[in-house]
Amino acid sequence: MASEPVISVAGLSKRYVIEHESRHDNLRDTLHHTARKLWRRFRWGTGFQKEEFWALRDVSFEVQRGEVVGIIGRNGAGKSTLLKILSRITEPTAGRIELRGRVASLLEVGTGFHPELSGRENIFLNGAILGMSRAEIRRKFDEIVAFAEVEQFLDTPVKHYSSGMYVRLAFAVAAHLEPEILIVDEVLAVGDYAFQRKCLGKMSAVAGQEGRTVLFVSHNLGAVTSLCTRALWLVQGHLRSCGPTAAVVADYVGSQTEQALADYDFRNLGGPDRQAGRLLICGVELNGGAPAAHREPFRTRIHFRVRSKVDGVAFGLGFCSLEGTRLATLDSDLDGQYRAYPAGYEGWIELSVPELPLSPGRYSLDLGARCGSVSSLDYLPACGLIDVQPGPRTPAGAVQIPGGGLRLAGLWTDSRPGQR
Amino acid sequence: MSTSISEKLVIEAGRAEQNYWRDLWRYRELLGFLAWRDIKVRYKQAVLGVAWAVLQPAVQTLLLTFVFGKLAKMPDGGVPYPLLVLTGLLPWQLFSSAFSGASNSLVGNSHLISKVYFPRLIVPLSALAVALVDMAILLVLTLPIVAVSGVAPTWRLLLLPLFIVAALVIALGAGLWITALTVKYRDFRFITPFLLQIGLFVTPVGYRTDFLPNWRDLLALNPLTGVVNGFRWCLLGGGMDFYVPGFLVSLAMAVLLLGTGLWYFRQTERQFADVI
Numbered sequence: 255m256a257s258e259p260v261i262s263v264a265g266l267s268k269r270y271v272i273e274h275e276s277r278h279d280n281l282r283d284t285l286h287h288t289a290r291k292l293w294r295r296f297r298w299g300t301g302f303q304k305e306e307f308w309a310l311r312d313v314s315f316e317v318q319r320g321e322v323v324g325i326i327g328r329n330g331a332g333k334s335t336l337l338k339i340l341s342r343i344t345e346p347t348a349g350r351i352e353l354r355g356r357v358a359s360l361l362e363v364g365t366g367f368h369p370e371l372s373g374r375e376n377i378f379l380n381g382a383i384l385g386m387s388r389a390e391i392r393r394k395f396d397e398i399v400a401f402a403e404v405e406q407f408l409d410t411p412v413k414h415y416s417s418g419m420y421v422r423l424a425f426a427v428a429a430h431l432e433p434e435i436l437i438v439d440e441v442l443a444v445g446d447y448a449f450q451r452k453c454l455g456k457m458s459a460v461a462g463q464e465g466r467t468v469l470f471v472s473h474n475l476g477a478v479t480s481l482c483t484r485a486l487w488l489v490q491g492h493l494r495s496c497g498p499t500a501a502v503v504a505d506y507v508g509s510q511t512e513q514a515l516a517d518y519d520f521r522n523l524g525g526p527d528r529q530a531g532r533l534l535i536c537g538v539e540l541n542g543g544a545p546a547a548h549r550e551p552f553r554t555r556i557h558f559r560v561r562s563k564v565d566g567v568a569f570g571l572g573f574c575s576l577e578g579t580r581l582a583t584l585d586s587d588l589d590g591q592y593r594a595y596p597a598g599y600e601g602w603i604e605l606s607v608p609e610l611p612l613s614p615g616r617y618s619l620d621l622g623a624r625c626g627s628v629s630s631l632d633y634l635p636a637c638g639l640i641d642v643q644p645g646p647r648t649p650a651g652a653v654q655i656p657g658g659g660l661r662l663a664g665l666w667t668d669s670r671p672g673q674r
Numbered sequence: 675m676s677t678s679i680s681e682k683l684v685i686e687a688g689r690a691e692q693n694y695w696r697d698l699w700r701y702r703e704l705l706g707f708l709a710w711r712d713i714k715v716r717y718k719q720a721v722l723g724v725a726w727a728v729l730q731p732a733v734q735t736l737l738l739t740f741v742f743g744k745l746a747k748m749p750d751g752g753v754p755y756p757l758l759v760l761t762g763l764l765p766w767q768l769f770s771s772a773f774s775g776a777s778n779s780l781v782g783n784s785h786l787i788s789k790v791y792f793p794r795l796i797v798p799l800s801a802l803a804v805a806l807v808d809m810a811i812l813l814v815l816t817l818p819i820v821a822v823s824g825v826a827p828t829w830r831l832l833l834l835p836l837f838i839v840a841a842l843v844i845a846l847g848a849g850l851w852i853t854a855l856t857v858k859y860r861d862f863r864f865i866t867p868f869l870l871q872i873g874l875f876v877t878p879v880g881y882r883t884d885f886l887p888n889w890r891d892l893l894a895l896n897p898l899t900g901v902v903n904g905f906r907w908c909l910l911g912g913g914m915d916f917y918v919p920g921f922l923v924s925l926a927m928a929v930l931l932l933g934t935g936l937w938y939f940r941q942t943e944r945q946f947a948d949v950i
Contacts, residue, residue: 270948284859342685342791344947351685365789370715382707383790 258354259316260435260467261340266349268310268335268491309335311491313349317484319434320465324472324482324499326506329637330523331488333471337361337437340469355434355467358385362439364424369413373404373423376412380427394430401452402426417626429456436468440635473620473635475503475578507576514616514639516543523634533567533595533623533631534559540640547645548661552610555602556621558632564625565594569603572620573612578636580620581659582612592626613661614644694940698793705796708783709803712775716804727808728815731767735759742880749885753910757823760816762879765905768809768841769898770870775801776849777866780857784950794943795936798849802842809838820909830908837904840928844897847931850939857942857950878902883917890920897931900924 310332317323325333338344340351341359366383367376377398381391391398399405402423404415412420472478478485478499485502487494495502517539528534537557546552556569568587574580584605586593593603619638623631648661683693717724735756742748743755750758776798780787783797821827848869856862874880877898883890884903893899900921907916 338947339685343788345944346685346687348687353683353685355681357683359790362785362789366786368711368715370718371711375711375714379707379711382704383786383792388703 259352260319260321260354261315261317261469262352263316263340264314264350266310266313266336266339266351267308267347268332268339268344269347270307270309271305308491310339310346310488313488313491313493315486315493315496317467317469319467321484322468322470322482324470324478324485325488326472326475326478326485326503327488327494329634330490332491333488334361334439335491336488337439337469337471341437353435356385357435357437358431358433359437360384360428360431360439361437363421363428367412367420367424370411372411373399373408373415376423377427380424381430384428384431385433386431390432398426398430401429401456425453429453432464432466434466436466438468438470440471440473473574473578475507477578479503479577503577514641516540518638520621520634520637523637528632530561531632532560532562532564532625534561535621535623535632535634536600538619538621538638540638545643546610546612546640547643547648548612548614549609549647549663550645551606551608553604553606555604557602558600558623560595560597560599563595563597564631565592566626567593567595567631568624568626569605570620570622570624571605572622573640574618574620574636575659576616576618578618581617587624610642610645611660611662612642613658614642614648615658616641694793698795701792701796704792705800708796708800712800712804713807724811727811731760731763731812734763738763738880746881748881751882751885753825753882754823757820757825757910758882758906759880760819761906761909762877762902764809764812764816764909765837765841765898765901766874766877766879767812768805768838769845769901770873771808772802772805772842772845773849773852774866774870775804776846777852777856778863779849780853780946780950781860781863787950788947794946795939798846798853798939801849802846805845806838806842816909825909825911828911830911834905834908837901837908840904840925841898841901843932844901844928847928847933847935850932850935854939854942854946857946873898882906883920884915890917891923894920894923895927897924897927900928 313332313336325336327333335344337359338361339346340353341357341361343359343361364376364380366380368379371379377395378388378391382388386394399408402419402425404419404423407415407419412423415423468481470478470482482499484497485499486496487502487506495505517537519537521534521536535556535558539555539557540546541552541554554571556571568585570586571584572580573582584607586603586605595601617640618636619640620633620635621637622633622635625631738759739756742759743750779797779801780794786792787794787797817827852862852866873896876893876896878893879902882903883893883899886893894917901924903917904921
């Protein structure tokens with residue numbers, strides 16, 4: 255086997271130009287804008303101000319055959335942009351990439367699934383979209399169906415599937431891709447835990463036994479640590495460090511020493527995809543600025559804006575350890591309540607918890623809005639930090655572990671042999 | 675799979691499309707799947723299914739016969755007027771459904787474009803398939819009607835595929851322009867129905883050009899004129915003659931449209947994922 259790297263990236267940069275007056279979605283805006291630009295140039299001899307945004311700046315690295323490389327970094331660090339360029343969805347502004355081998359990328363679960371088509375038909379369609387040939391899909395068809403555990407529903411349109419079945423089927427197709435290079439975005443964030451493990455297992459088996467190369471973005475540092483041989487850490491489009499997973503992850507966790515804030519602004523986070531979404535989470539205000547405390551009431555206000563009419567909306571707030579393992583999730587649809595908003599709506603949704611069960615320590619926050627149970631409207635993993643203080647009802651001397659998880663009182667009763 | 679191990683792909687600014695045409699060939703199966711999806715969904719969703727593909731032209735035939743044949747009293751040259759309209763509608767339906775399909779294709783598939791790589795040309799190309807199937811149904815129903823009306827099929831029928839391809843070339847050329855423009859300026863969505871409305875009248879669907887000597891050369895600038903005349907020439911046998919210079923002009927316009935459409939599409943293609 256040649257020692258030539260499978261992926262070599264040199265000086266990769268990607269610039270997005272943000273016209274300061276937002277995007278010109280219609281011709282009239284553009285005409286108006288162009289006219290104004292010409293007028294200004296005519297009068298002052300300068301162009302209109304455009305804001306440049308470098309999603310990636312001079313990133314270089316190499317990946318050898320059979321490596322599983324994790325890409326970590328905060329939101330907006332350029333992870334998704336890197337994957338999009340490697341998958342040839344968008345072009346780099348500068349730099350050069352050499353890829354040796356067939357590439358398949360999985361940036362989303364179930365891309366191209368059509369709700370009207372049956373499970374069987376969607377397997378073929380999705381397989382083809384992910385780059386499998388018809389013969390290849392036919393060969394693996396039974397395996398895919400068995401993996402997804404949807405045998406009885408193969409001929410049912412997927413719009414009648416439960417969200418779990420839908421996600422399992424989508425994963426199953428993706429898990430049977432056999433490219434030399436597999437690129438995976440944070441798709442494992444959905445789906446139940448057991449199935450996630452199954453997929454991760456399949457992925458590492460693929461890399462280990464068959465010498466395939468996997469590039470993998472995740473906020474779940476646990477998954478990165480257990481799966482990846484090497485990690486890349488991106489900070490604001492620059493490659494901060496690159497090396498053995500344990501060391502890079504430790505550095506990354508160590509860097510999260512910044513102050514936990516009382517409110518966060520997410521309006522400018524992420525790329526054009528996010529800005530164009532139907533619903534945008536603009537910010538979050540934690541406990542009205544007061545410190546959050548264990549076993550005390552806690553409230554959160556999520557500020558959001560609706561671009562086009564949505565219904566079936568559910569919000570979620572997740573508390574994670576600093577390694578990215580989810581410890582607690584609060585969902586607005588747990589009682590079956592879904593919300594609908596008209597286009598242009600802007601408002602807050604408030605969550606209140608009578609007694610915060612998180613033990614004192616620091617947690618990382620995930621925020622999200624979904625439409626129904628599968629389709630994500632906006633998802634902000636690891637978007638903020640929160641420090642939970644010991645409350646008046648936390649016994650003095652209780653051990654304080656960072657991200658210690660839930661600490662609940664429960665009902666404790668003594669009994670002795672012979673007693674009932 | 676066996677040959678791909680040694681394959682090397684270079685990604686650089688402005689160079690991503692070097693293997694474009696080879697990739698297009700490589701992704702032909704995806705093209706097939708997308709076309710198959712569109713056809714399947716179309717006939718699965720609509721309760722009336724096939725009936726829908728027939729009802730619309732039937733009503734249009736009646737309407738146009740009434741307006742052009744009865745009210746305007748346009749000359750029919752001995753061909754039953756409804757037959758004249760029907761054979762004109764056949765290519766018109768093909769064009770209009772292919773054109774509007776292609777025009778909406780990119781925005782309609784934006785979720786694919788922002789998540790997966792493939793030559794983007796596949797999307798508008800696959801949109802042509804639905805139009806082709808609709809037309810095939812209509813054609814199968816038209817042929818017996820023509821035969822019953824006393825027009826015997828001739829060898830000219832064998833040349834029909836040529837004109838079908840010409841109609842698709844025009845639809846693709848115009849569709850490429852509109853769909854690429856729609857990615858950036860969503861206003862262009864509204865242009866498609868407007869163009870189709872005008873097109874129905876500047877294309878000789880409801881009348882024949884051979885009795886309009888003053889207009890036939892001007893009308894030939896509309897590439898669909900040649901196609902419609904070609905369809906009638908193939909289907910209606912001896913009752914029609916074929917105006918070759920007109921057809922050549924139409925053909926040249928069709929090629930020009932496709933050429934510029936392709937050029938604009940390729941120019942803007944690499945930004946699709948960033949702006950869609």
